[in-house]
Every structure is written in C-alpha cells, then in structure tokens.
Amino acid sequence: MADVARSAGVSLKTVSRVINGVSTVDVAMAARVRDAAGQLGFRANFAASALRSGSSSATIGLLIKDLSNEFYATIASGVAEVARAHQTQLITAHSGENAEDEMEAIFDLCRRRVDGLLIVPTGGNHSALRSEIDLGIPMVFLDRNPVGLDADSVVIDNYAGARDATLTLISEGHTRIGVLVDTLNMPTMRQRVEGIHAAFAAAGLPWDDTLLSTNVRGPAEASIAVERLLSLSVPPTAFFCGNNRSSIGALRTLWEQRRTEALVAFDDFQLAELMPRPFRVLRYDNRALGTLGAELLFRRISGEIFDPVTVVLSTELCPRGIQNFQ
Structure with a gap:
C-alpha cells in the first residue's frame, strides 16, 4: 500500500480510504490511487484485516459454472443445506469455463470477507490462490x-x-463406441476419455479417434455429433455421453430415428427413468459433492489443521428409461 501511496502522490490514509470505498475522497485523487494500484498490481486483501481483527462475516462463497444445469444446481443445494446448519449465509458466483473470469470472481469474493470458499474450478492454474489460503481464507474444490x-x-x-462402463459395453459386444464429451480442457472430460481408452487397451482393442466428438456442451451439439457418427462408413453400435445434457440430445436423436444403439450417460438426470427407450447412467451422489465439500470447509473455518485431503466419490452403472418400450 505504501508503494501505491508513493506512486499516486498521496498519503497512506488516502489510499486506505479509497480502497475502503469512502465516498468523500476527491474524485481525481481517487482515480490516481486506483490507476497506481492497477499499475502496481495491488489488490486490497480484506482477509488479512479480518484475520487480524479475529472477525467472522458468517458468509461463505460458492463459485460454480452454471446454476441452470441440474448437476451444478444440486451441488449448490447441498452447500446451502450445510451453510444453513452452520447459520452461515451463502454467496454464489458464476465463472463458466473462463480462467480469467474465475480468478476475478474468486478475488471479488475474498474482498467481501467471506469466511471460506467452495470452488468448481476451471482448467486454469490456481497457484495464485495460495496467498489467500495462507492469509486465512480456506478453500475447498468441488x-x-x-x-x-x-x-x-x-x-x-x-x-x-x-473405464468400467466402457468395459461393460465391450463385454456386450460393442467394439465401436461413439464418445461425446465437452472440451478436453476440462479435467473431468480428460479423465473420462482416458478411462475409455484404458478400457479399450485392457480389452486388447484398437481405439478409433473418429469416434470421439469434443466440445459437445448440450443437446444441440450432441444431436449434430450423433448424426456425424451414424454417418460413418462403420458407425458405432453404442454411445458414451460425457454429461447429462449431451445424453439428452443423443437420446432424442436416436429416438427420432428409431435407432437402438446402446447408450451410457455419465451423470443421472431428472425423469431419466421415463425416457422412451432403455439406456444406462453412471450415477453418483452429486449432492454429496456440495455437502461433503461444505462440511470440509467448515472444519477448516473452525480452525482444524490437517494435510489437504481429496474425497473421491464412486460411480454406479444403473438402468434408466422404459426398458420394454415399443
């Protein structure tokens, strides 16, 4: 802060007043302070002041990709349930898959003096957050x-x-499996594709890259991807969808064309059991992503000290759709 004061030609007190949003500071002087702060890469760290005073805001932050998606909404619901039990308010922010937007949102939540953060991260680098954690804002990633x-x-x-779902499909005779996933910049998508490749390797089968469709974010892209895969000279006999939204588009396209290819969807979704054809989902407790993450965060907020932990939730392959629909 002293460097900002020197660069702007003002006192430390003036810099402090500008940073804290005092409205009586001269407009031109405030602009000089903000310009100097920007040039020097200075950002007020309210976590440090809260730590020094021993105060608590009784709020936590949740940074999430897209609340309109049932998957993320369920996570948020789990977090909110735990926050209520701890008499803590929840602030939710959105970042999509943009790493810059993510960091801006995280630092904004830190400026709001939240007691801790739950983050569904992008594929960007998060090393810059170490200073915030060290200054007293615990973070749990979901x-x-x-x-x-x-x-x-x-x-x-x-x-x-x-891997296990793909091995099941292979055991049923499917050696050409069309795969629909979102961007491979997402670690979750990379891990799912790696699992599929591992299944083919374990079965001693070659993998055909033409069967992989990436950047499939929702039903519309999934429909296009399925059409492309079905048009191959040797089309797939089964499909693996990397998320709930792509599975909806794929199922719709297959149903409209009265196709009977097998399909596995990673992620369950509402009313899946009423879809007018059989398929399977990789089910897991996505609400537990929120509840377990929030409980872990409150342990950190309460002052517990332990090495970083990773909780891994298993999946289960379950039948969905109307099994004998004619």
Whole structure:
C-alpha cells in the first residue's frame, strides 16, 4: 500500500480510504490511487484485516459454472443445506469455463470477507490462490482438483467410472463406441476419455479417434455429433455421453430415428427413468459433492489443521428409461 501511496502522490490514509470505498475522497485523487494500484498490481486483501481483527462475516462463497444445469444446481443445494446448519449465509458466483473470469470472481469474493470458499474450478492454474489460503481464507474444490495448488477437494472417480462402463459395453459386444464429451480442457472430460481408452487397451482393442466428438456442451451439439457418427462408413453400435445434457440430445436423436444403439450417460438426470427407450447412467451422489465439500470447509473455518485431503466419490452403472418400450 505504501508503494501505491508513493506512486499516486498521496498519503497512506488516502489510499486506505479509497480502497475502503469512502465516498468523500476527491474524485481525481481517487482515480490516481486506483490507476497506481492497477499499475502496481495491488489488490486490497480484506482477509488479512479480518484475520487480524479475529472477525467472522458468517458468509461463505460458492463459485460454480452454471446454476441452470441440474448437476451444478444440486451441488449448490447441498452447500446451502450445510451453510444453513452452520447459520452461515451463502454467496454464489458464476465463472463458466473462463480462467480469467474465475480468478476475478474468486478475488471479488475474498474482498467481501467471506469466511471460506467452495470452488468448481476451471482448467486454469490456481497457484495464485495460495496467498489467500495462507492469509486465512480456506478453500475447498468441488468436482475437479485445482491446478498448481495442493488443497482440499471432493471429486468423482471419472476415470474408473468411464473405464468400467466402457468395459461393460465391450463385454456386450460393442467394439465401436461413439464418445461425446465437452472440451478436453476440462479435467473431468480428460479423465473420462482416458478411462475409455484404458478400457479399450485392457480389452486388447484398437481405439478409433473418429469416434470421439469434443466440445459437445448440450443437446444441440450432441444431436449434430450423433448424426456425424451414424454417418460413418462403420458407425458405432453404442454411445458414451460425457454429461447429462449431451445424453439428452443423443437420446432424442436416436429416438427420432428409431435407432437402438446402446447408450451410457455419465451423470443421472431428472425423469431419466421415463425416457422412451432403455439406456444406462453412471450415477453418483452429486449432492454429496456440495455437502461433503461444505462440511470440509467448515472444519477448516473452525480452525482444524490437517494435510489437504481429496474425497473421491464412486460411480454406479444403473438402468434408466422404459426398458420394454415399443
């Protein structure tokens, strides 16, 4: 802060007043302070002041990708349940898959003096968050492990789930499996594809890269991907969908064309059992991602000290859809 004061030609007190949003500071002077702070890469660390005063905001933050997606909404619901039990308010922020937006949202939540953060991370590097953790803002990562940072996390066993489901399909005679996944920048998608490759290797079968469709984010992209795969000279006899939204689009396209290819979806979804054709899902307790992560965070907030832990949730292959629909 002293460097900012020198660069702006003002006192430390003035810098402090600008940072804390005091409205009576001269407009031009405040602008000089903000410009100097930006040039020097200075960011007020409210966590440090809260730590010094021993105060608690009785709030936690949740940074999540997309609340309109049932998967993320269920995680948020689990977090909210635990927060209520601890008489703590929950602030939710969104970042999508943009690493810059993610870091900006995290630092904004830190400025709001939250007692801790739960983060569904992007594929970006998170090493810059070590200073925030060291200054007293514990963080727990959900669904994905952070990159460049050793921290608490609650994740799904993506690799084993995808591998075992693929081995099941192979055991049923499916040696050409169309795979639909979101961007491979997402660690979860990479792990699922790696699990599929491992299953083919274990079965002594070659993998055909033409069967992989990436950047399939929702039903529309899934429909296009299924159409492409079905048009191959040797089309797949089964499909593996990397998330709940892509599975909906794939199922719709297969149903419209009265196709009978097998399908496995990673992630369950509401009313899946009422879909007018049989398929299977890799089910896991996604609400537990939120509840277990929040309980772990409150242990940190209470002052417990222990090495970073990773909680891994297993998956289960379950039948869905109307099994004998005509």
